[in-house]
Amino acid sequence: MSAETKRDTRSILDQNAFNFERSSGDDHLDSLIRQRRDLVGPTSMLFYDQPIEMVEGQGVWLFDGDGKRYLDAYNNVPVLGHCHPRVIDAVAQQMVRLNVHTRYLDEALHRYAEQLLGTLPLDSGRLVMTCTGSEANDLALRLARLHSGKQGVIVSAAAYHGNTAAVTEVSPSSMKQGQVPDFVVCIDLEPLNDESLDAAAYLDTQVANAIELLDERGFGCAALLIDTIFSSDGVYADPAGALAPAVRRVQHAGGLLIADEVQPGFGRTGSEFWGFARHGLMPDIVTFGKPMGNGYPVAGLAAPEALLAELSAQTGYFNTFGGSSVAVAAAQAVLDTLVEEELQANALSTGNELLSGLRGLCDEFPQLARVRGAGLFIGVDIVSADNQPDPLTCSRIINALRHRGVLIGAAGLYGNVLKIRPPLCFKPEHGHLLLEQLRQVLINDLGGVTS
Amino acid sequence: MSAETKRDTRSILDQNAFNFERSSGDDHLDSLIRQRRDLVGPTSMLFYDQPIEMVEGQGVWLFDGDGKRYLDAYNNVPVLGHCHPRVIDAVAQQMVRLNVHTRYLDEALHRYAEQLLGTLPLDSGRLVMTCTGSEANDLALRLARLHSGKQGVIVSAAAYHGNTAAVTEVSPSSMKQGQVPDFVVCIDLEPLNDESLDAAAYLDTQVANAIELLDERGFGCAALLIDTIFSSDGVYADPAGALAPAVRRVQHAGGLLIADEVQPGFGRTGSEFWGFARHGLMPDIVTFGKPMGNGYPVAGLAAPEALLAELSAQTGYFNTFGGSSVAVAAAQAVLDTLVEEELQANALSTGNELLSGLRGLCDEFPQLARVRGAGLFIGVDIVSADNQPDPLTCSRIINALRHRGVLIGAAGLYGNVLKIRPPLCFKPEHGHLLLEQLRQVLINDLGGVTS
Numbered sequence: 001m002s003a004e005t006k007r008d009t010r011s012i013l014d015q016n017a018f019n020f021e022r023s024s025g026d027d028h029l030d031s032l033i034r035q036r037r038d039l040v041g042p043t044s045m046l047f048y049d050q051p052i053e054m055v056e057g058q059g060v061w062l063f064d065g066d067g068k069r070y071l072d073a074y075n076n077v078p079v080l081g082h083c084h085p086r087v088i089d090a091v092a093q094q095m096v097r098l099n100v101h102t103r104y105l106d107e108a109l110h111r112y113a114e115q116l117l118g119t120l121p122l123d124s125g126r127l128v129m130t131c132t133g134s135e136a137n138d139l140a141l142r143l144a145r146l147h148s149g150k151q152g153v154i155v156s157a158a159a160y161h162g163n164t165a166a167v168t169e170v171s172p173s174s175m176k177q178g179q180v181p182d183f184v185v186c187i188d189l190e191p192l193n194d195e196s197l198d199a200a201a202y203l204d205t206q207v208a209n210a211i212e213l214l215d216e217r218g219f220g221c222a223a224l225l226i227d228t229i230f231s232s233d234g235v236y237a238d239p240a241g242a243l244a245p246a247v248r249r250v251q252h253a254g255g256l257l258i259a260d261e262v263q264p265g266f267g268r269t270g271s272e273f274w275g276f277a278r279h280g281l282m283p284d285i286v287t288f289g290k291p292m293g294n295g296y297p298v299a300g301l302a303a304p305e306a307l308l309a310e311l312s313a314q315t316g317y318f319n320t321f322g323g324s325s326v327a328v329a330a331a332q333a334v335l336d337t338l339v340e341e342e343l344q345a346n347a348l349s350t351g352n353e354l355l356s357g358l359r360g361l362c363d364e365f366p367q368l369a370r371v372r373g374a375g376l377f378i379g380v381d382i383v384s385a386d387n388q389p390d391p392l393t394c395s396r397i398i399n400a401l402r403h404r405g406v407l408i409g410a411a412g413l414y415g416n417v418l419k420i421r422p423p424l425c426f427k428p429e430h431g432h433l434l435l436e437q438l439r440q441v442l443i444n445d446l447g448g449v450t451s
Numbered sequence: 452m453s454a455e456t457k458r459d460t461r462s463i464l465d466q467n468a469f470n471f472e473r474s475s476g477d478d479h480l481d482s483l484i485r486q487r488r489d490l491v492g493p494t495s496m497l498f499y500d501q502p503i504e505m506v507e508g509q510g511v512w513l514f515d516g517d518g519k520r521y522l523d524a525y526n527n528v529p530v531l532g533h534c535h536p537r538v539i540d541a542v543a544q545q546m547v548r549l550n551v552h553t554r555y556l557d558e559a560l561h562r563y564a565e566q567l568l569g570t571l572p573l574d575s576g577r578l579v580m581t582c583t584g585s586e587a588n589d590l591a592l593r594l595a596r597l598h599s600g601k602q603g604v605i606v607s608a609a610a611y612h613g614n615t616a617a618v619t620e621v622s623p624s625s626m627k628q629g630q631v632p633d634f635v636v637c638i639d640l641e642p643l644n645d646e647s648l649d650a651a652a653y654l655d656t657q658v659a660n661a662i663e664l665l666d667e668r669g670f671g672c673a674a675l676l677i678d679t680i681f682s683s684d685g686v687y688a689d690p691a692g693a694l695a696p697a698v699r700r701v702q703h704a705g706g707l708l709i710a711d712e713v714q715p716g717f718g719r720t721g722s723e724f725w726g727f728a729r730h731g732l733m734p735d736i737v738t739f740g741k742p743m744g745n746g747y748p749v750a751g752l753a754a755p756e757a758l759l760a761e762l763s764a765q766t767g768y769f770n771t772f773g774g775s776s777v778a779v780a781a782a783q784a785v786l787d788t789l790v791e792e793e794l795q796a797n798a799l800s801t802g803n804e805l806l807s808g809l810r811g812l813c814d815e816f817p818q819l820a821r822v823r824g825a826g827l828f829i830g831v832d833i834v835s836a837d838n839q840p841d842p843l844t845c846s847r848i849i850n851a852l853r854h855r856g857v858l859i860g861a862a863g864l865y866g867n868v869l870k871i872r873p874p875l876c877f878k879p880e881h882g883h884l885l886l887e888q889l890r891q892v893l894i895n896d897l898g899g900v901t902s
Contacts, residue, residue: 036556040553043767043769054555054776075552077552095538096539098506099508099746100746102496103496104497105480105484105497106505110486126489127492131583132582134586135583165589176764176765295775311493312493314628316496317494319585
């Protein structure tokens with residue numbers, strides 16, 4: 001089956017979405033769903049065949065309006081756990097004192113910048129605070145294009161890098177109709193599932209072809225823009241280091257490596273604090289987002305001084321909310337708590353245990369084809385009896401888990417990958433609960449249907 | 452003098468910026484400034500010839516590290532006043548309960564959407580929550596281009612609409628080098644200073660020419676994108692209604708009116724809650740930003756259901772932080788408090804008194820050429836002895852006021868406009884203080900230099 005025929009017409013972003021033309025089977029929920037449709041409208045997306053009205057969160061737990069408890073194995077924004085007191089206190093204390101933009105001096109911003117830049121391998125790195133990861137990637141593309149003098153961008157086949165006009169163009173997973181523009185070339189990661197493949201050589205060849213294509217089309221290669229855990233592609237973590245030759249090739253050709261750390265960053269992949277570090281890469285630009293403020297809107301970008309100076313000579317750049325007093329307080333609390341609670345180490349140990357448990361289920365149940373992941377970022381391929389991507393069964397599993405009180409999501413070019421990406425305070429007992437419920441789903445809830 | 456010769460090479464955004472090559476004259480500040488330069492770098496901008504380290508805010512007041520008090524007549528983000536307890540309480544209470552994205556159901560989001568949409572004249576309007584005004588304008592451009600099938604955009608000559616790649620293209624005030632792209636046509640507002648001009652006819656003619664030019668260039672006119680108080684152009688408020696024929700012309704030609712309410716919205720202009728309503732306009736899309744959360748990052752866009760459905764058929768759209776539980780709590784508190792504290796009425800009455808006081812100073816001091824404004828959004832043109840735009844004297848006035856404890860900013864195509872835009876809890880006594888200090892500056896601090 002080709003990518004074209006296997007993909008349905010929804011964007012990958014809409015996988016696991018509630019169908020607004022159906023009933024949730026619950027009057028109260030149906031009333032909320034009508035409000036949503038009539039007030040927020042077509043861009044609104046709700047999770048699950050029966051959407052959930054959440055009312056409370058605590059650590060790895062979410063609670064709905066009926067008091068039902070859900071194990072959150074999906075939300076990566078509350079990286080420290082839902083409603084973490086350290087962040088709440090930091091935000092509350094700063095809110096009563098001051099909340100202004102960065103056109104006034106603020107030592108706290110400098111302290112945070114110094115600490116964050118200290119974790120990065122950039123020469124003369126500078127931190128630009130933005131409000132969202134989309135803004136960070138949008139700015140990163142501008143910097144890369146200005147510096148390289150080229151326009152083309154290489155991304156993964158089901159990449160997602162945000163919601164602005166510019167980053168939507170390099171986000172094939174957002175497309176429901178049509179293709180990415182000609183200045184974007186996508187690399188298919190699925191062949192990496194073949195363990196006999198020389199992954200580094202494959203990626204290098206793909207990138208070489210992409211550069212050649214972009215040159216032929218007259219765009220040149222401005223950047224390789226990657227989320228090194230390949231979240232929306234369905235989590236491609238291994239082999240660590242496989243990206244290195246491809247990245248060197250891009251950089252040798254005058255393109256930049258933009259490491260989008262919105263997904264893998266801040267310790268999630270366990271062995272390293274940053275996703276690019278797992279692959280031994282030297283990025284030119286690093287972007288940050290979702291987990292940076294544990295839910296308070298904070299994001300940013302680190303780049304060498306020279307790149308920012310080039311932009312600054314052309315246009316002004318100011319971000320009203322980026323780096324404001326409260327945003328910095330939230331981000332600092334997150335960084336401090338990640339270290340104090342040793343959450344990166346927990347991501348590694350709990351993640352390894354969960355990976356191992358999922359691999360056990362894989363051996364037991366034919367619907368689970370393979371497990372990929374690093375730390376607390378895991379993808380599980382769901383396949384049909386004839387070993388084809390099976391988005392329908394994937395969706396059934398996710399919805400059955402939801403009804404059993406476990407929240408995960410879907411990913412992958414074909415929508416057939418279970419995406420497991422919990423807060424980093426997820427402990428082995430939470431992993432056991434997830435595994436047990438998944439086993440129950442596979443035994444009891446699929447009604448013998450595999451495709 | 453032509454616009455070319457009168458403008459210096461800095462972007463309009465950089466007006467009133469500290470020059471990083473100078474000393475602030477204070478060792479502690481110089482040390483903070485070095486940190487800023489070395490950690491945040493070239494895109495960083497600090498206000499005033501001696502930047503301020505702010506440590507506290509309360510209502511219309513800000514306090515620096517030495518305990519010096521500043522009357523804030525600049526910051527429009529804290530629309531209710533700095534550190535307003537209602538917003539702090541709402542955010543703090545929601546933070547301990549839950550903070551998740553909009554893929555779960557949340558009645559509070561629907562309640563807010565219903566209330567906000569109820570203030571707008573859109574048919575089948577829907578509210579899309581974003582995180583920043585830049586994201587809202589970026590999305591608005593996508594909607595307008597998709598719906599109209601055209602690419603061209605008409606903006607004011609010194610417009611600013613945000614910081615993404617797409618909105619920077621339609622923000623001439625951000626350009627330091629080069630011009631706006633060919634698909635953007637700018638309208639000069641300066642002729643509106645001539646009171647004998649038929650403003651409505653002038654604007655209509657300008658827009659007609661712009662549409663013709665965009666058609667000739669093959670782009671067509673997708674949108675007229677305006678902030679109806681024309682903040683960065685130097686505040687052009689009058690005559691109210693003058694925009695109506697121009698807008699009708701755009702809409703008749705198949706283009707959309709995008710009303711960027713980031714600056715004039717939420718009651719600031721006094722007589723109406725929205726800037727477009729002062730001009731009696733019927734926008735197709737309305738965008739919101741800065742004041743919407745009193746400092747908590749919240750923004751959004753309202754558009755007819757049909758436009759969002761068109762986008763939604765093409766690409767997915769999701770905004771992680773937009774409409775999250777805490778963002779909605781903050782936005783709701785702002786909307787409620789604006790009503791309860793009657794801040795729109797205060798903007799009108801205090802604004803009128805301040806306008807009148809400034810017009811009195813205008814009669815007295817030749818450097819003050821004219822005063823424009825509506826409610827608590829006021830621009831004052833500063834000119835030389837030969838009646839030319841005088842950015843140098845403008846900058847001197849702003850810096851002298853800063854040293855006297857009053858904060859305002861600069862605006863305008865030539866950087867010669869005092870921009871006065873305080874929190875809406877600004878009262879007549881605060882206006883008197885501003886007027887008195889401005890009088891003192893004009894008498895004592897300019898050293899006889901007028902250009």
